Amino acid sequence: MNLPILNSISYGLYAIGVKAPDGRPSASIVNALMQVTADPACVAVCVNHKNYTNECIKNNGLFTVSVFSMDATLLQIASLGFKSGRDNDKLAGQKYRLDGDGLPVFEENICTWFKCKAVSSTEAATHTIFIAQVTDTADVTAGQPLTYDYYRTVIKGKASQNAPHL
Numbered sequence: 509m510n511l512p513i514l515n516s517i518s519y520g521l522y523a524i525g526v527k528a529p530d531g532r533p534s535a536s537i538v539n540a541l542m543q544v545t546a547d548p549a550c551v552a553v554c555v556n557h558k559n560y561t562n563e564c565i566k567n568n569g570l571f572t573v574s575v576f577s578m579d580a581t582l583l584q585i586a587s588l589g590f591k592s593g594r595d596n597d598k599l600a601g602q603k604y605r606l607d608g609d610g611l612p613v614f615e616e617n618i619c620t621w622f623k624c625k626a627v628s629s630t631e632a633a634t635h636t637i638f639i640a641q642v643t644d645t646a647d648v649t650a651g652q653p654l655t656y657d658y659y660r661t662v663i664k665g666k667a668s669q670n671a672p673h674l
Contacts, residue, residue, distance in 0.1 A: 555638065
């Protein structure tokens, strides 16, 4: 079977911002996110079972989505993706603000952002698929969204087989 052909599916690259049970903000990177309904506006996002972000969403149901722009850097993405928020301050060095619920919204190299409340979930083999209603959005968008293909082929980012699970 030629599984690399699945790379032809269009993906973006997103920072999922959460509030940890101890109240501190954290975030992780996902590429599997899509709009599933327009009214009400809902999205589906897949988060690895081992990711601290998964645990945080299950804990309070709220998260933000910051849509990376083509200006995003490997360092910015790697700092959110290659270490665990359980033991690290993944937001150190990032430009972000906290919304009224204490969720991080990134302010550098993003096109836009929106906030979600999980309304249901389904467990897949390695990931939880959260269905979430969009509850708030940015007023404007700017720039071009970063695609996962551009990240892999131009920025040259790829998950290390030895990277810690988030």
